[in-house]
Amino acid sequence: MALIVHKYGGTSMGSTERIRNVARRVAKWHRAGHQMVVVPSAMSGETNRLLALAKELAPDKPGKSHGRELDALAATGEQASSALLAIALQAEGMDAVSYSGWQVPIKTNDAYTKARIESIDDARIRADLDAGKVVIVTGFQGVDPQGNITTLGRGGSDTSAVAVAAAIKAAECLIYTDVDGVYTTDPRVVPEARRLERVSFEEMLEMASMGSKVLQIRSVEFAGKYKVPLRVLSSFTPWDIDLNEEASSGTLITFEESEEMEQAVVSGIAFNRDEAKISVLGVPDKPGIAFQILGSVADANIEVDVIIQNLSKEGKTDFSFTVHRNDFQKTMDLLKSKVVPALGASDVVGDAKICKVSIVGIGMRSHVGVASRMFKSLSDEGINIQMISTSEIKTSVVIDEKYMELAVRALHREFDLDQPTDTLAA
Amino acid sequence: MALIVHKYGGTSMGSTERIRNVARRVAKWHRAGHQMVVVPSAMSGETNRLLALAKELAPDKPGKSHGRELDALAATGEQASSALLAIALQAEGMDAVSYSGWQVPIKTNDAYTKARIESIDDARIRADLDAGKVVIVTGFQGVDPQGNITTLGRGGSDTSAVAVAAAIKAAECLIYTDVDGVYTTDPRVVPEARRLERVSFEEMLEMASMGSKVLQIRSVEFAGKYKVPLRVLSSFTPWDIDLNEEASSGTLITFEESEEMEQAVVSGIAFNRDEAKISVLGVPDKPGIAFQILGSVADANIEVDVIIQNLSKEGKTDFSFTVHRNDFQKTMDLLKSKVVPALGASDVVGDAKICKVSIVGIGMRSHVGVASRMFKSLSDEGINIQMISTSEIKTSVVIDEKYMELAVRALHREFDLDQPTDTLAA
Numbered sequence: 001m002a003l004i005v006h007k008y009g010g011t012s013m014g015s016t017e018r019i020r021n022v023a024r025r026v027a028k029w030h031r032a033g034h035q036m037v038v039v040p041s042a043m044s045g046e047t048n049r050l051l052a053l054a055k056e057l058a059p060d061k062p063g064k065s066h067g068r069e070l071d072a073l074a075a076t077g078e079q080a081s082s083a084l085l086a087i088a089l090q091a092e093g094m095d096a097v098s099y100s101g102w103q104v105p106i107k108t109n110d111a112y113t114k115a116r117i118e119s120i121d122d123a124r125i126r127a128d129l130d131a132g133k134v135v136i137v138t139g140f141q142g143v144d145p146q147g148n149i150t151t152l153g154r155g156g157s158d159t160s161a162v163a164v165a166a167a168i169k170a171a172e173c174l175i176y177t178d179v180d181g182v183y184t185t186d187p188r189v190v191p192e193a194r195r196l197e198r199v200s201f202e203e204m205l206e207m208a209s210m211g212s213k214v215l216q217i218r219s220v221e222f223a224g225k226y227k228v229p230l231r232v233l234s235s236f237t238p239w240d241i242d243l244n245e246e247a248s249s250g251t252l253i254t255f256e257e258s259e260e261m262e263q264a265v266v267s268g269i270a271f272n273r274d275e276a277k278i279s280v281l282g283v284p285d286k287p288g289i290a291f292q293i294l295g296s297v298a299d300a301n302i303e304v305d306v307i308i309q310n311l312s313k314e315g316k317t318d319f320s321f322t323v324h325r326n327d328f329q330k331t332m333d334l335l336k337s338k339v340v341p342a343l344g345a346s347d348v349v350g351d352a353k354i355c356k357v358s359i360v361g362i363g364m365r366s367h368v369g370v371a372s373r374m375f376k377s378l379s380d381e382g383i384n385i386q387m388i389s390t391s392e393i394k395t396s397v398v399i400d401e402k403y404m405e406l407a408v409r410a411l412h413r414e415f416d417l418d419q420p421t422d423t424l425a426a
Numbered sequence: 427m428a429l430i431v432h433k434y435g436g437t438s439m440g441s442t443e444r445i446r447n448v449a450r451r452v453a454k455w456h457r458a459g460h461q462m463v464v465v466p467s468a469m470s471g472e473t474n475r476l477l478a479l480a481k482e483l484a485p486d487k488p489g490k491s492h493g494r495e496l497d498a499l500a501a502t503g504e505q506a507s508s509a510l511l512a513i514a515l516q517a518e519g520m521d522a523v524s525y526s527g528w529q530v531p532i533k534t535n536d537a538y539t540k541a542r543i544e545s546i547d548d549a550r551i552r553a554d555l556d557a558g559k560v561v562i563v564t565g566f567q568g569v570d571p572q573g574n575i576t577t578l579g580r581g582g583s584d585t586s587a588v589a590v591a592a593a594i595k596a597a598e599c600l601i602y603t604d605v606d607g608v609y610t611t612d613p614r615v616v617p618e619a620r621r622l623e624r625v626s627f628e629e630m631l632e633m634a635s636m637g638s639k640v641l642q643i644r645s646v647e648f649a650g651k652y653k654v655p656l657r658v659l660s661s662f663t664p665w666d667i668d669l670n671e672e673a674s675s676g677t678l679i680t681f682e683e684s685e686e687m688e689q690a691v692v693s694g695i696a697f698n699r700d701e702a703k704i705s706v707l708g709v710p711d712k713p714g715i716a717f718q719i720l721g722s723v724a725d726a727n728i729e730v731d732v733i734i735q736n737l738s739k740e741g742k743t744d745f746s747f748t749v750h751r752n753d754f755q756k757t758m759d760l761l762k763s764k765v766v767p768a769l770g771a772s773d774v775v776g777d778a779k780i781c782k783v784s785i786v787g788i789g790m791r792s793h794v795g796v797a798s799r800m801f802k803s804l805s806d807e808g809i810n811i812q813m814i815s816t817s818e819i820k821t822s823v824v825i826d827e828k829y830m831e832l833a834v835r836a837l838h839r840e841f842d843l844d845q846p847t848d849t850l851a852a
Contacts (some may be wrong), residue, residue: 016482023483050506054513056442057449063516065523072524073509076502080476081498087480090489097491098498102528103573147529 001033003129004172006067007139007161010044011178012235013081016088019043022176023088025239026134030094032243035129037168039139039161040085042077050074067112071141071151075101078138078157086136096134099124101141101149106160108142108150115150117142117159119223120167129168137164155216162219166226173228174250175215176235181251182207182214184417185269189408196267198252203267206360206394216350220253227255265363265370266415269408273355273401275305277386279320280335282346285312289343293319296339302327306356306389306398317347320387322398327353354386355404358396359411371395377414383407427459428597428740429555433587434563436470437604438661439507442514445469448602449514451665452560456520458669461555463594465565465587466511468503476500477671481785493538497567497577501527504564504583512562522560523611527567527575532586534568535574541576543568543585543648546593555594563590588645592652599654600676601641602661607677608633608640609844611695615834618844622693623815626688629693632786632820646679653681691796691839692787695834699781701731701829702754703812705746706761711738715769719745722765728753732815732824742772746813748824754778780812781830784822797821803840809833 006029008022022040030036050073058066076094082098089096101108104124128135128392139157142150152159158175165173181195182204199207201224205217214232223230233250271288283289294304324333328350335348364370374395383406387398399407412418432455446465456462469759475501484492506522515522527534530550534541554561565583568576578585580821584601591599607621607628625633625652630644640658648657659676709715720730733747749757754776790796797814800821804811809832813824825833838844 016479016669020483053442053506053510057446058517062513063519066513066516069509069512069516069522069524072526073513075507076506076509080479080499080502083495083502084479086495087488087492087499088483090492090495091484091487092490095490096495098495100498100575135624149526164503173755175545329670 001035003035003037003168004029005037005039005161005165005168005170005173007039007157007173007175008041008235009157009175009177010041010046012176013040013042013085014044014214016084018258019081019084019088020091021239022085022235023092023094025087025235027092027094028240030134036134037125037129037164037170038085038134038136039164040078040081040136041079041139041157041377046080047074050077061226070150071112071115072149073115074151075138075141082136082138083182089136090132094134096136097128098136098138100138102143102147104137105383106137106142106163108144108152110144110146110148110150112148112150112417114153115142115144117152117163118234120163122167125164125168152218155219158216158219159222159309161256162222162226162228162230165228166222173223174233175219176233177214177234178234179214179232180234180237181232182253182268184267185408185412186271189271189405190269190412192412192416194417196251198254199267201253201255202363202393203360203362204253206358206391207268207270215253222252224255229254262324264361264415265367266359266361266411266417267363268360269411269415269417270358270360271355271404271408274325274406275322275354275356275398276325276352277320277322277354277398278328278331278348278350279318280340280343280345281318281349283319283343284345285315285317289317289319292343293339294321294333297331298332299322300334302331302332306387306396308387308389312339322354322356322387325352351386351389353401354398355401356396356398357404357411358394359405359415360394361415362393362395364395373414374411377410378407381410382404427461429461429463429594429774430455430462431465431587431591431594431596431599433465433599433601433630434467434661435583435601435603436467436601438725439466439468439511440470442510445507445510445514446517447659447665448511449520449656451661452515453518453520454666454669456560457507462550463555463561463563463590463596464511465563465583465590466504466507467565467583468507472503472506473500476503476675477519494574495755497538497541498575500568500577501564501575504566508564509635515560515562515687520560521558521771522562523554524562524564526564527568527586528573530563531562532568532589534570534578536570536572536574536576538574538576540579541568541570543578543589546589548593551590551594551805575596578644579642581645584642584645587646588648588652588654588656591654592648596654598657599649600659602656602659603640604662604677605640605658606657606660606662608679608694611834611838612697615697615831616695616838616844618838620843622677624680625693626788627679627681627803629786629788630679632817633694633696641679649679650681653730655680690787690841691789691793692785692837692843693789694786695837695843696784696786696842697781697834699830700751701748701782701824702751702778703746703748703824704754704757704761704774704776705744705778706766706769706771707743707744707773709745709769710771711741715743718769719765720747721760722760723747723749723757726756728757732813732822734813734815748780748813751778777812779827780824782822782824783830783833783837784820785841786820787841788819790819790821799840800837803836804833807832807836825839
């Protein structure tokens with residue numbers, strides 16, 4: 001018997017039939033002797049429906065405290081789905097109770113629409129668990145110090161689930177979703193992609209930030225910080241499959257590095273074609289230029305990903321970085337009109353048709369030559385590398401967008417991810 | 427400049443276009459110098475949609491704490507519409523803030539789905555009003571002493587509005603709805619029916635309890651208790667009509683008996699065809715029989731309206747009462763199987779094809795012969811009276827259902843309600 005948190009996404013809660021299946025699955029776990037806390041998302045489509053109504057009312061002139069009201073509005077989606085799940089569990093004969101964020105309370109700061117959890121009071125949850133109840137806690141929301149409703153941003157229910165699991169010291173937090181785990185890469189690009197049985201938090205962080213949509217990145221950070229074992233698994237298996245089979249399915253995201261296992265050098269290939277590359281050319285190589293360029297970009301609320309400054313030559317250097325493709329034109333305009341003249345740089349050039357491909361693996365820390373193997377593999381395919389960026393467990397390259405699939409497949413093969421191994425077999 | 431509460435029903439909040447009109451109307455009042463508190467219902471259809479989902483999940487086996495979860499579910503409708511109205515007001519340039527029941531807080535008992543308001547803290551509302559904000563308070567809901575969400579039952583938003591108005595000592599509580607006031611009787615039955623400019627609380631209470639659907643009866647009780655002037659008016663007038671014209675439209679429900687005015691003897695004709703009549707015959711006339719009969723009916727959760735016990739004859743009496751037509755068969759079965767044998771009564775007979783017609787008027791207190799005029803008028807039309815029940819300001823008769831329209835029209839004419847008068851002219 002253990003203390004377990006289940007989190008169900010919007011698709012899993014998308015209809016009364018699906019909510020009933022969630023209830024049956026949770027009831028199965030409870031009957032097997034586990035103490036259960038469940039964190040559901042809003043029914044799929046509900047949050048979008050609500051925000052569309054708000055948009056109709058304030059298309060272009062959101063007023064003072066707009067964020068506060070948006071949060072009060074959006075939070076109703078999870079409150080409704082949580083109550084519905086409680087009703088479904090009760091109909092299954094369970095004693096169940098649902099709590100909104102403010103009732104727990106889940107305390108956050110007051111950064112409306114993207115609040116951060118500051119503390120969770122576990123007293124009420126724990127008392128109910130001890131009384132044999134299934135406890136349902138709304139995902140995505142909390143309450144600020146002034147008693148206003150806040151939400152955690154898109155995908156925030158993952159973070160809620162992990163934070164609740166940390167607060168009550170759950171044995172494991174199971175994230176039920178519409179995919180059955182974390183893969184070596186996207187199976188739509190590489191049919192041979194395999195599901196990972198386990199992956200480290202560090203690797204998961206890199207993969208999540210590289211555009212893997214499985215988990216909200218903040219939830220992975222949270223899980224790593226509080227050492228909550230996370231499991232990503234499918235909510236579309238039949239609810240009545242064997243519990244032990246279910247409990248070991250999907251992908252376990254773990255903070256334990258198991259020493260017995262042969263560590264794979266590379267665990268996965270991530271990629272992202274939502275970026276664009278911008279280079280400021282002929283920048284006088286003086287202290288402060290990075291800040292002068294990126295400071296003005298940040299002031300315009302544009303997020304920067306890869307940043308590279310090349311070697312200086314004759315007192316001049318080139319400065320390159322990537323931004324989200326949606327921000328490409330805005331950034332180019334900003335640089336041309338203001339930054340280049342102010343810096344005395346010679347020009348700014350950009351390319352929106354690029355992509356970023358990364359190899360990610362804890363094993364890179366202890367293996368030399370992994371990056372070289374990556375570069376050689378790309379070279380063998382005739383793919384030119386435009387930018388390189390490395391971290392301890394990741395090497396990323398920016399290449400022409402048209403080579404993306406070719407590069408991902410080549411790297412997947414190069415690092416033996418096509419082959420089941422003892423440690424990674426699905 | 428006054429402190430005003432507006433309440434808008436579900437139809438008035440039924441679309442973003444309508445919510446925008448509500449916002450413009452409220453903004454108009456605020457700009458005219460009034461301090462504004464607004465209590466909106468859920469968007470029309472929303473509460474039914476939510477409860478239908480619950481019904482799908484627990485069609486016939488609602489579990490423990492079912493009511494608690496139903497309330498958490500249903501309360502989301504008003505939370506969403508309140509936030510949307512705040513957003514619409516902000517888009518109109520107003521500073522607006524919305525509060526759920528628990529945020530005010532509106533404290534209730536824990537009778538889920540039909541909770542009663544116990545207290546309202548006006549501090550937060552008052553501080554916002556003093557800061558120049560429009561304050562929106564969710565209707566229909568509150569929070570119990572344990573911090574659980576409660577709802578006040580169907581039509582509860584009227585009660586919320588009146589309770590908030592009482593708590594903040596508002597000058598007037600305006601109930602915007604889809605009718606333009608209280609009428610002498612239903613215009614669908616009597617085309618000559620006229621809108622009343624003002625009506626007393628006592629009369630409104632009798633009319634509301636007689637099936638007039640304009641206001642939730644509890645809200646009228648509340649308004650009478652706390653002496654909150656209430657006005658029922660249409661939300662379908664253009665939002666930009668002259669404020670003074672709007673402020674004097676509809677029907678004012680008042681606790682002030684104006685002495686200058688000639689009091690009409692009868693203010694309105696109410697009717698109700700949702701009832702059925704049941705008579706227990708040949709009941710031994712002993713102390714306690716009323717309790718023995720009605721106690722068992724009440725235990726079965728059946729509400730009784732008119733109750734009449736006839737004169738005893740040879741130690742036996744007949745005991746008659748009316749119930750809602752939906753409860754007719756259940757009540758008959760209960761009496762036949764249990765009560766009649768236990769009492770040693772001779773029989774029980776019932777009739778579902780009846781209706782109740784009432785004349786209501788404060789003036790009845792000071793005028794004699796009003797009931798006789800009613801009986802004569804019905805007799806002139808050849809209508810047989812089956813039961814009679816009277817109170818200080820109301821006389822009700824139970825007659826054959828088929829005579830209902832005929833009776834209502836005859837009485838409307840008899841008491842000169844077709845004629846505009848100085849005091850009642852619309």
